[in-house]
Amino acid sequence: MLRPYVILYAVGSTIIAQAFATQIYQPPQTSQEGYHNRTKRPNFVMIMTDDQDLHLNSLDYQPAVLKHFRDKGTFYSKHFVTMAQCCPSRVSLWTGMAGHNTNVTDIQPPFGGYPKFIQEGLNDRYLPVWLQQAGYNTYYTGKLMNAHGTSTWNKPFPKGWTGSDFLLDPYTYNYNNATLQRNQDPPRSYPGNYSTDLISSKALGFLEDAASSDAPFFLGVMPIGPHAETVQPASPGALPTFNPPVPALRHKDLYQGVKVPRTDNFNPNKTSGASFIAKLPQQNSTVVEYNDEYYRLRLATLAAVDDLVDAMFERLEAMGLLDNTYVIYTSDNGYHIGQHRLPPGKACAIEEDIGVPMFIRGPGVPEGATVDSPTTHTDIVPTLFSLARIPLLKQFDGIPMPITEKDYANARHEHVNIEFWGENLDEGMYGSPTDPSQMNNLWNINGTSNDLDIQRLWPRLDALLMVTKSCKGEACTKPWPLIHPRGDVQSLREAMNPDFDEFYADQHKIKYDACALGYFPSLEGPQHVLPYVDDTYSYMQGSHWSDWT
Numbered sequence: 202m203l204r205p206y207v208i209l210y211a212v213g214s215t216i217i218a219q220a221f222a223t224q225i226y227q228p229p230q231t232s233q234e235g236y237h238n239r240t241k242r243p244n245f246v247m248i249m250t251d252d253q254d255l256h257l258n259s260l261d262y263q264p265a266v267l268k269h270f271r272d273k274g275t276f277y278s279k280h281f282v283t284m285a286q287c288c289p290s291r292v293s294l295w296t297g298m299a300g301h302n303t304n305v306t307d308i309q310p311p312f313g314g315y316p317k318f319i320q321e322g323l324n325d326r327y328l329p330v331w332l333q334q335a336g337y338n339t340y341y342t343g344k345l346m347n348a349h350g351t352s353t354w355n356k357p358f359p360k361g362w363t364g365s366d367f368l369l370d371p372y373t374y375n376y377n378n379a380t381l382q383r384n385q386d387p388p389r390s391y392p393g394n395y396s397t398d399l400i401s402s403k404a405l406g407f408l409e410d411a412a413s414s415d416a417p418f419f420l421g422v423m424p425i426g427p428h429a430e431t432v433q434p435a436s437p438g439a440l441p442t443f444n445p446p447v448p449a450l451r452h453k454d455l456y457q458g459v460k461v462p463r464t465d466n467f468n469p470n471k472t473s474g475a476s477f478i479a480k481l482p483q484q485n486s487t488v489v490e491y492n493d494e495y496y497r498l499r500l501a502t503l504a505a506v507d508d509l510v511d512a513m514f515e516r517l518e519a520m521g522l523l524d525n526t527y528v529i530y531t532s533d534n535g536y537h538i539g540q541h542r543l544p545p546g547k548a549c550a551i552e553e554d555i556g557v558p559m560f561i562r563g564p565g566v567p568e569g570a571t572v573d574s575p576t577t578h579t580d581i582v583p584t585l586f587s588l589a590r591i592p593l594l595k596q597f598d599g600i601p602m603p604i605t606e607k608d609y610a611n612a613r614h615e616h617v618n619i620e621f622w623g624e625n626l627d628e629g630m631y632g633s634p635t636d637p638s639q640m641n642n643l644w645n646i647n648g649t650s651n652d653l654d655i656q657r658l659w660p661r662l663d664a665l666l667m668v669t670k671s672c673k674g675e676a677c678t679k680p681w682p683l684i685h686p687r688g689d690v691q692s693l694r695e696a697m698n699p700d701f702d703e704f705y706a707d708q709h710k711i712k713y714d715a716c717a718l719g720y721f722p723s724l725e726g727p728q729h730v731l732p733y734v735d736d737t738y739s740y741m742q743g744s745h746w747s748d749w750t
Contacts, residue, residue, distance in 0.1 A: 247422065251287065252536045338364075339363050374425055447502065529581070664730050665680055684733060
């Protein structure tokens with residue numbers, strides 16, 4: 202059962218990485234006046250790719266993204282997904298809730314996919330529904346989530362959309378023969394049309410629709426690039442075939458000779474990671490060549506996304522909408538190719554899989570700025586609410602991302618929670634500043650990381666994980682008050698005070714009674730920490746797991 206250890210792996214790596222960051226905010230190059238003095242509610246355009254990496258440098262091959270977002274907006278350099286899988290990540294984004302609160306933990310039923318989204322009542326509790334209640338028109342084109350397909354598109358319809366044109370399974374990842382479903386019309390196939398170009402055209406059409414109304418709008422633009430092309434089997438029960446992504450014909454010869462970045466963790470001479478990763482054989486030259494070709498195809502596939510980005514900004518500017526529109530660019534999860542000897546893929550708790558591109562551009566957003574404070578997909582909807590001046594909801598497990606230097610005072614500074622449900626794996630911890638490639642597993646090592654004693658650090662991380670693995674609302678971003686209710690500890694470094702050694706040694710350990718692919722808190726062992734009060738601590742008046750979920 203992967204869940205407890207992957208969270209610890211991820212929380213360990215990100216807490217250690219973020220708690221001692223020295224350069225958090227690079228000052229803006231433009232005035233922030235527009236951010237603080239708006240009278241008209243802003244519009245939003247969100248562009249989200251599928252499986253785009255951050256750490257393999259794909260952004261370096263997207264001149265339009267760099268021009269429109271990096272140079273004219275703010276880059277969130279440590280933005281993480283809540284789960285390195287498409288559907289759970291997307292549901293967390295749209296709801297502002299962690300995976301253990303959406304209980305959408307897989308890409309297919311019974312524990313994931315669109316049917317699970319409906320079963321959990323989330324069709325009434327996600328971004329477009331809330332925006333419409335606030336007076337927004339809402340539009341969407343592209344991929345919504347896995348298992349939203351030709352047999353489920355109207356069971357029921359996704360709520361909250363003024364206009365929509367969804368890609369549908371099982372043809373979502375067919376680059377040249379997609380099936381889409383517009384508004385409440387029957388699905389329609391588009392043989393011979395390149396998928397990303399289709400999404401671009403439909404997005405531009407929705408911009409025209411949005412501009413015809415006086416209401417503010419949200420437009421979601423969700424192309425499939427650079428996801429692998431997935432060919433569905435002809436026989437029932439057979440597994441799909443995953444092929445490399447397919448670029449548009451105009452881009453098929455781009456990037457000849459480009460290779461996967463040869464970082465320290467690319468097909469390393471020594472093993473790295475934990476569990477099965479530590480047992481992988483080194484890849485031979487044929488596999489490495491395949492990885493490089495796969496990488497080139499991903500980059501070439503993203504070229505059409507870059508064209509889409511350029512077209513969106515040209516149209517926004519031509520229509521006079523750009524000055525009052527926030528535009529977001531991100532991905533649903535990251536990707537690895539050859540790192541730690543892994544074949545192309547995702548779903549691991551390594552930086553390549555959990556870290557994704559994240560840009561925001563809009564009125565008052567600093568140009569060319571970088572925010573190094575950790576942020577996550579559960580923060581995106583609260584950020585939109587804040588920018589639209591909509592009161593935040595108690596169900597949000599995230600907080601608004603810092604837009605200005607002033608905002609940073611209320612930003613998350615230390616941790617994000619990353620989850621996964623699957624098979625049991627060993628634990629791992631990495632010191633990000635000194636080991637960004639995650640080659641040296643500090644688990645069970647006597648020594649220090651970031652000047653902290655590792656063996657004393659583990660019990661603190663266990664206690665922190667005890668809160669975040671079942672947190673709701675504010676506790677997800679401010680876990681320390683549950684552990685130290687007197688308020689004398691607000692960070693991991695403060696918790697490392699030797700006076701607390703015995704207290705943390707006596708904490709419950711994370712354990713699971715059974716492996717499940719969904720979130721069943723009754724199977725997931727202790728759900729509470731022992732709060733510190735002076736030199737004594739108690740069991741929160743005997744609280745039960747149901748009080749925490």
